[in-house]
Amino acid sequence: MGYYPPSLVRLIKHLSRLPGIGEKTATRLALHILRSSYEDAKGLSESILEVKDRVRLCSKCFGLADTDPCNLCASPHRDRTIVCVVEQPSDLVALEKSGAFKGLYHVLHGALSPMNGIGPDDLKIKELVTRVADGKIRELILATNTNVEGEATASYLAQRFKAYPARVTRIASGVPMGSDLKYLDEVTISRAMERRREL
């Protein structure tokens, strides 16, 4: 790396700080940027700063947005009486892609994890309580992940919102579509058996 010109070495160093990008990949990317047109490089460079300047958290749902409130919260086509609680903005995007949900979201920005010192005050739970407390929300769908932290967060929230009139539900867990039972873990299979339904 030190055998390249100093400016190229600096770019390689910056690129190799990105997740999953080692020095070899960073070198390949840097050489590609060097060969690409000035417009392409400028576009990439500017879009990095633009993201840092523009993207904020929506003050209602805490999703990523260029505007406040975000497009989803501002949309007249969404059901404002159902709120789906997710851990991260990327979970929100996964749900939106599925097209299965037409309500509003609430992004917690994490999950409870006492091992890592993350308690209820480190997540956007206080803000969720405020939203639910105004009484217009009929249903709260807990769509945190189904790993240990996500399950614990869902249990905690279910407990916390017991006293409120809103119905609290949890997304179904079971065998994912298109999968082969022999490759699935035991917990998923037992869960799918326990929660079997009448056809």
Place this chain on the structure above:
Amino acid sequence: MGYYPPSLVRLIKHLSRLPGIGEKTATRLALHILRSSYEDAKGLSESILEVKDRVRLCSKCFGLADTDPCNLCASPHRDRTIVCVVEQPSDLVALEKSGAFKGLYHVLHGALSPMNGIGPDDLKIKELVTRVADGKIRELILATNTNVEGEATASYLAQRFKAYPARVTRIASGVPMGSDLKYLDEVTISRAMERRREL
């Protein structure tokens, strides 16, 4: 991707134009940049433009450089009578890392490839002839790759420099160090047998 804010979508698009980076990886990188400090993002953004602004080809060896002539060509510690011919700047770096060569370089920026319409005039061969013609070069080491194009380029150059007083040599080919014969291809093994040497 369309579910993220427009500025984030633009960054994802720019990142996914990089080689080996698909939409999923680009999204992961963009979210990382969004979470990283403003200084880190600014450093990355600026180093991209800096590379485009500063890095030029050295007018002597056609390697990548911030200065002209490059550090290698300007160094008083290099043997100016031996020139090693490589295809790409990354090959030059690989040789420098090995520490096995203390002369100067000449980067062709490609290899002859009639299939892809790349002839002698598309490479820095005319410039190499000018360098050799001034008579100070004692040896020309052809270190193009050992694939079809690289071998063809080496043969072409050997022919072209026959009339010049400089000695023309080719890097050795054979079994790479630390390798297992059973996993090697037949061509490498026959080459290693043919060119065996007395111990």
